[in-house]
Amino acid sequence: xxxxxxxxxxxxxxxxxxxxxxxxxxxxxxxxxxxxxxxxxxxxxxxxxxxxxxxxxxxxxxxxxxxxxxxxxxxxxxxxxxxxxxxxxxxxxxxxxxxxxxxxxxxxxxxxxxxxxxxxxxxxxxxxxxxxxxxxxxxxxxxxxxxxxxxxxxxxxxxxxxxxxxxxxxxxxxxxxxxxxxxxxxxxxxxxxxxxxxxxxxxxxxxxxxxxxxxxxxxxxxxxxxxxxxxxxxxxxxxxxxxxxxxxxxxxxxxxxxxxxxxxxxxxxxxxxxxxxxxxxxxxxxxxxxxxxxxxxxxxxxxxxxxxxxxxxxxxxxxxxxxxxxx
Numbered sequence: 001x002x003x004x005x006x007x008x009x010x011x012x013x014x015x016x017x018x019x020x021x022x023x024x025x026x027x028x029x030x031x032x033x034x035x036x037x038x039x040x041x042x043x044x045x046x047x048x049x050x051x052x053x054x055x056x057x058x059x060x061x062x063x064x065x066x067x068x069x070x071x072x073x074x075x076x077x078x079x080x081x082x083x084x085x086x087x088x089x090x091x092x093x094x095x096x097x098x099x100x101x102x103x104x105x106x107x108x109x110x111x112x113x114x115x116x117x118x119x120x121x122x123x124x125x126x127x128x129x130x131x132x133x134x135x136x137x138x139x140x141x142x143x144x145x146x147x148x149x150x151x152x153x154x155x156x157x158x159x160x161x162x163x164x165x166x167x168x169x170x171x172x173x174x175x176x177x178x179x180x181x182x183x184x185x186x187x188x189x190x191x192x193x194x195x196x197x198x199x200x201x202x203x204x205x206x207x208x209x210x211x212x213x214x215x216x217x218x219x220x221x222x223x224x225x226x227x228x229x230x231x232x233x234x235x236x237x238x239x240x241x242x243x244x245x246x247x248x249x250x251x252x253x254x255x256x257x258x259x260x261x262x263x264x265x266x267x268x269x270x271x272x273x274x275x276x277x278x279x280x281x282x283x284x285x286x287x288x289x290x291x292x293x294x295x296x297x298x299x300x301x302x303x304x305x306x307x308x309x310x311x312x313x314x315x316x317x318x319x320x321x322x323x324x325x326x327x
Contacts (some may be wrong), residue, residue, distance in 0.1 A: 024086050036076055037083035052084060054095040061101065066173055074102055110173060118225070120200040120210060123183045124218045126176050129246070131155055131168035132261040134164055135216045135236035139209075142194040143184070157262075164262045244269070248318030260307060 025033045031200065040060060043049075049056050057080075065073055077092075084090040092098060112122055124138055131137075137157050147154040153170040158167060170176060186205040195209040216236030225235040240261065247257050254269040263269055 004234050004285060025082065033079050033083055036079040037087070039127065040080050042084075052088065052090050052092075054098055057092055057095060058101060061098070066171060077102060112179065112226055118221065119179065119183050119186075120197060120205075121218050121221050122179050124197060124215060125222060125239070126170060126179065127155060128218065129243045130170045131157065131166065132240045132243035133157065133238055135212055138162075138197065138239075139195075139212050139215050141196045143187075143196050144194055146180075146196065148177075149179070160262050162262050162264050164264070166260075166262045168260070268284075 043060055044052070044056070047056075047059075061073060061077060064076065064181075068076065075194050081092050084092055111118070111125070118141075127133060127141070127267060128138055133141075137160060140159060141157070143159065145156045151172055155168050155170065157166040157168075170180070183200070183205070186200070186203075191198070191207045193207075193209060197210040197215065198205040199208045199210060199214075200206075219234035219236065219238035220231050223231045228234070244257055244261055247260060254266060257269045258266065259262075261269070
């Protein structure tokens with residue numbers, strides 16, 4: 001007999017409930033569900049995670065995004081979501097930031113996994129967002145500015161608007177490195193210049209370099225393919241802005257954002273932090289729920305025996321200590 005505060009359940013009922021719960025998972029793929037769920041539980045144990053919060057799930061799937069395509073990552077999310085509902089009574093589909101993370105990744109993956117027509121656009125999109133690149137920085141990028149070290153690409157931007165050279169890395173996420181290597185392999189051997197981006201059509205690259213106007217249309221081409229509204233609003237600056245906004249949404253500090261994008265002014269970086277979804281969510285919680293700190297008033301009797309030696313009280317009356325305790 002299993003008893004709780006409100007009722008008692010017979011072993012027969014408990015057993016029947018367990019059988020019903022186990023049947024909630026698909027029979028043919030049940031073992032895959034167990035594997036994915038146990039992998040998540042093992043990761044949580046290694047990280048000393050006690051509560052499956054939204055930040056925990058974001059950290060877990062962000063880490064997994066380095067090794068899986070977005071389609072595979074989405075499948076893992078669906079499995080973990082089902083198991084958490086069944087075994088832990090937690091519905092992660094109600095985590096808005098987590099859902100936004102997957103929607104954004106699935107949109108980009110849908111474009112990157114499309115046909116061969118947009119290979120130049122795809123490589124420009126990858127490098128532009130990874131490095132917060134301006135349009136002219138992509139146009140002037142040369143094959144000598146990129147080093148393929150196997151597990152990643154090391155990209156140098158020697159000439160920038162602010163005269164501050166930058167270096168960024170493209171890691172092996174999804175098929176990004178595969179796309180870059182394929183694009184580079186199509187480079188004609190007789191090309192006399194070293195500009196990276198060449199016109200691409202019908203599975204071949206010409207020797208003609210891509211100009212600034214074509215490069216600036218990368219965001220609008222992607223938006224048009226994804227059938228997003230207001231395609232004309234997606235200008236060349238969207239790549240740089242998207243890169244900075246993604247960092248701000250991830251909670252990165254302004255110093256890192258400035259360094260990543262090569263800004264001298266803090267004002268510009270502050271704009272991305274202020275407009276990030278993460279920051280706006282915090283503000284909304286403060287407005288609608290209340291502040292993130294609580295004032296606690298407590299009277300404590302202090303004797304000489306429990307006062308630290310480096311604190312000296314002399315001739316004090318009606319002393320008040322105000323402590324701000326984070327929730």
